[in-house]
Amino acid sequence: MLTTFPIVQLDPHASRQVLADSPALMVVAFTFIAGGVGKLHSHPHVQSTYVQSGQFVFTVNGVDTVVGPGDSFVIASNADHGCRCIADGQLIDTFTPRRDDFL
Numbered sequence: 307m308l309t310t311f312p313i314v315q316l317d318p319h320a321s322r323q324v325l326a327d328s329p330a331l332m333v334v335a336f337t338f339i340a341g342g343v344g345k346l347h348s349h350p351h352v353q354s355t356y357v358q359s360g361q362f363v364f365t366v367n368g369v370d371t372v373v374g375p376g377d378s379f380v381i382a383s384n385a386d387h388g389c390r391c392i393a394d395g396q397l398i399d400t401f402t403p404r405r406d407d408f409l
Contacts, residue, residue: 319391320344324408325398332404338362338391346388351401353381360395364388 311324319342325333336344338360346365355364356378364371364379366387373379375395381387389397 317342322408327404327409330403332401332408334399334401334405334408336397336399338389338396339394340391342391344389346386348384348386349405350383351403351405352383353387354400355379355381356398356400358396358398360391360397361393362395362397363390363392 309327313321313323315321319340320336320338322334322336325335327333335358338344357373357375359375361372361374364373364387366379366381367385371379372392374393
């Protein structure tokens with residue numbers, strides 16, 4: 307069954323929308339405008355991030371990396387990570403298992 311999830315405004319610079327989910331997997335779009343920050347955090351889920359558009363500085367376990375359209379990477383379970391948007395863009399994140407806190 308196809309479900310449409312609402313867009314959730316996280317702050318003036320960022321929003322998220324769940325695109326698809328099952329107990330084992332979740333796909334989420336995060337939209338940022340320049341200056342937006344995804345605060346450093348960790349979670350037990352493995353996360354894959356695909357940069358759909360824009361430019362970001364990602365910090366993973368203390369290492370900063372600049373990423374742009376077409377880049378993708380995996381963040382291990384419980385790794386400290388966050389990002390800063392330097393050019394308006396969108397990230398497509400996949401989590402396993404599902405992030406129930408996003409529902």
